[in-house]
Amino acid sequence: MSRHSTKTNKHEIVLGVDRPLNHVFASVFNKKGDPARGFDPFSWFSPDEDGVNQAIETVEKFTKCKLPASMKDALVADLNTMRDGGNINHFKHHDM
Numbered sequence: 001m002s003r004h005s006t007k008t009n010k011h012e013i014v015l016g017v018d019r020p021l022n023h024v025f026a027s028v029f030n031k032k033g034d035p036a037r038g039f040d041p042f043s044w045f046s047p048d049e050d051g052v053n054q055a056i057e058t059v060e061k062f063t064k065c066k067l068p069a070s071m072k073d074a075l076v077a078d079l080n081t082m083r084d085g086g087n088i089n090h091f092k093h094h095d096m
Contacts, residue, residue, distance in 0.1 A: 026055040
């Protein structure tokens with residue numbers, strides 16, 4: 001599973017690709033580390049570029065913040081690596 005995170009003034013945002021469940025996921029947490037009220041803590045999207053775009057749009061709409069382009073690039077790269085049988089077990093922080 002890959003995990004890509006970033007922080008805003010109000011939230012920690014985590015997106016990633018889950019190989020065993022074959023999904024892109026998105027989570028948003030408050031400053032205390034609890035799931036952000038109003039955001040589904042188990043948000044899952046299709047394991048393709050459309051799913052990545054939908055996950056990013058959902059998070060951006062909720063947080064009212066533009067995510068770094070590097071997060072989308074990394075998620076798409078993770079999906080391609082996963083399809084090719086490669087290892088996507090990593091964690092990366094992306095600066096806003």
